[in-house]
Amino acid sequence: MKNKYIDLIEQTFEFPQDEFTVEDNELYFHEVPLMDIIKQYGTPLKISYLPKISQQINRAKRMFNVAMAKVDYKGSYNYCYCTKSSHFSFVLEEALKNEINLETSSAYDIHIINALYESGLINKDIYIVCNGFKRPQYVENIANLINSGFTNTIPVIDNKQELDLLDIIEKPCQIGIRIAAEEEPKFDFYTSRLGIRYNDIIPYYKERIKNNKKVKLKMLHFFINTGIKDTAYYWNELHKCIQVYCELKKLAPELDSLNIGGGFPIKNSLAFDYDYEYMTEEIVAQIKNVCNANGVEEPNIFTEFGSFTVGESGAALFSIINQKQQNDRESWYMIDSSFMTTLPDIWGINQRYPLLAINNWDKEYQRVFLGGLSCDSEDYYSGEAHSNAVFLPKLTPGETQYIGFFHTGAYQESLGGFGGIQHCLIPAPKHIIIDRDKGDNEYYTRLFAKEQSYRSMMRILGY
CATH class of the missing domain: 3.20.20.10 (Alanine racemase)
Structure with a gap:
C-alpha cells in the first residue's frame, strides 16, 4: 500500500522537478541539502538562493529574443x-x-x-x-x-x-x-x-x-x-x-x-x-x-x-513544534513562527506557495492544518493551490518535522515589516544567502540577518 509522503507527491505531481529532488528521504532545493542548512542555522529561517535570479532574467531575455527572431x-x-x-x-x-x-x-x-x-x-x-x-x-x-x-x-x-x-x-x-x-x-x-x-x-x-x-x-x-x-x-x-x-x-x-x-x-x-x-x-x-x-x-x-525575477529564489523553513487535535477531523501542526509576520501574503491575499516536507519522506502522511504562533485566528495555512488541503508526514515522537514554503522571495519582507515591529512581537527569523562559487560550482552560505532581538524591538517601541 502506497501511503508514504513520497508516494503522495510522486502520484500527485510530475516529480522530481527542476528545483526539487529527494535523497535519503530529505528534500534538496536547487541541489542544496536543506537539512544541512537547518542543522547549521536552525529554524525559523529565510533563505535566498541567488543563482535563481540570474537564471530567471536570462530565461526571459532568451524567450523574447527567440520570439522576436521568429517574426523578424x-x-x-x-x-x-x-x-x-x-x-x-x-x-x-x-x-x-x-x-x-x-x-x-x-x-x-x-x-x-x-x-x-x-x-x-x-x-x-x-x-x-x-x-x-x-x-x-x-x-x-x-x-x-x-x-x-x-x-x-x-x-x-x-x-x-x-x-x-x-x-x-x-x-x-x-x-x-x-x-x-x-x-x-x-x-x-x-x-x-x-x-x-x-x-x-x-x-x-x-x-x-x-x-x-x-x-x-x-x-x-x-x-x-x-x-x-x-x-x-x-x-x-x-x-x-x-x-x-x-x-x-x-x-x-x-x-x-x-x-x-x-x-x-x-x-x-x-x-x-x-x-x-x-x-x-x-x-x-x-x-x-x-x-x-x-x-x-x-x-x-x-x-x-519583479516577482518573476526574485520570487522563486526565496524559501521559508519552519519546525513543527507541537501537534494539537482539536476535534475528530482537525489535526493542527504548530510552526515555530507566524504566517502573518513571516509570509504575510498568505493571510493578506490568500497566496499559496509550494509547501513540502524537508525530512521524513518515507513516513505515512495525514491531512493537517498549519497554525502560526500569534494569537490571531487568521494565522493559519489550510490549503495549497492545487488542493483545498495540506498533507504532511505523521509526526514521530522524539524527531522534529521540518517543512518549507518555497518561491517566497518577493514582497514578504517589505510587507512583513522587516526589522520592525511584528504582530505579537514575534521576531523576524534569520535570513541566509545561498550562492555558488564560479569555479567549482559548490554552494556556500552566509548570514545576512540574525533573528530579530527583543532589544531592537524595545528600542523601536521607545523602552
Whole structure:
C-alpha cells in the first residue's frame, strides 16, 4: 500500500522537478541539502538562493529574443527589474550582473539608484523607469538623477498634473505615459486608479506634450494588475494598448517604446502549468501585427518583472513544534513562527506557495492544518493551490518535522515589516544567502540577518 509522503507527491505531481529532488528521504532545493542548512542555522529561517535570479532574467531575455527572431521583429527588448519586489542589496547586486534596467515606484527608491551608482554597479546609461504617483520629493529625486547625467531616466506620467512638477528638471527629459487599464470583472471598480484614461491620452499629448520643449515622449506604459495571463481579458487590453500606441506614434514620431508592465506569474504549486514560450511569442507577434496593420514601426519592448525575477529564489523553513487535535477531523501542526509576520501574503491575499516536507519522506502522511504562533485566528495555512488541503508526514515522537514554503522571495519582507515591529512581537527569523562559487560550482552560505532581538524591538517601541 502506497501511503508514504513520497508516494503522495510522486502520484500527485510530475516529480522530481527542476528545483526539487529527494535523497535519503530529505528534500534538496536547487541541489542544496536543506537539512544541512537547518542543522547549521536552525529554524525559523529565510533563505535566498541567488543563482535563481540570474537564471530567471536570462530565461526571459532568451524567450523574447527567440520570439522576436521568429517574426523578424525590428525593435529591441529591455528587461527591467521592479525594485519594490525586493529592495535588498544582494538581490540588486545579483540582478545587475545580467545587463538589466530598473523600475522605481517611490522617492526612496532613487536613493538606492544613487547607492548602486556609487558602488559601481550601474552607470548613467541605464534605463530607470519611474512609476508611481509622484509626490514632490519623488520628483525632486528624479530631477536630481536626470540633472546629474542619468539621461535614460524616464518619469512615467501617472496623472495629468504630474507634468507640471517636472519643471524643476533642468535638462531635456524623456517621459512616458501610463495607460489606466480596465480591470478584470472581479474588481470592485472598472478602471485602474493608476494612469490616464485611454480616451484622454491623445488629447493630453496634443495639449501638453507635443510642443513642450522640455520633454520628449519616449514610452507608453501598459500595466495589468493581475499579470500576463492567457485570458480574453488580457489579450483584449493588450490589443487596445497597441492601438493607442499606433495612434500616438503617428502624432509623436519620437515615441519608440512600449512598456508591458505586469509580469509573468511564478510557480505557486508543484502542479503549476504555464507556457511562458507561447505567451512571449504571442505578445511579440500581436504587437508586430497590429503595428504593421497600422503602418507603424514596431516599438522597443520593455518588461517589468519583479516577482518573476526574485520570487522563486526565496524559501521559508519552519519546525513543527507541537501537534494539537482539536476535534475528530482537525489535526493542527504548530510552526515555530507566524504566517502573518513571516509570509504575510498568505493571510493578506490568500497566496499559496509550494509547501513540502524537508525530512521524513518515507513516513505515512495525514491531512493537517498549519497554525502560526500569534494569537490571531487568521494565522493559519489550510490549503495549497492545487488542493483545498495540506498533507504532511505523521509526526514521530522524539524527531522534529521540518517543512518549507518555497518561491517566497518577493514582497514578504517589505510587507512583513522587516526589522520592525511584528504582530505579537514575534521576531523576524534569520535570513541566509545561498550562492555558488564560479569555479567549482559548490554552494556556500552566509548570514545576512540574525533573528530579530527583543532589544531592537524595545528600542523601536521607545523602552
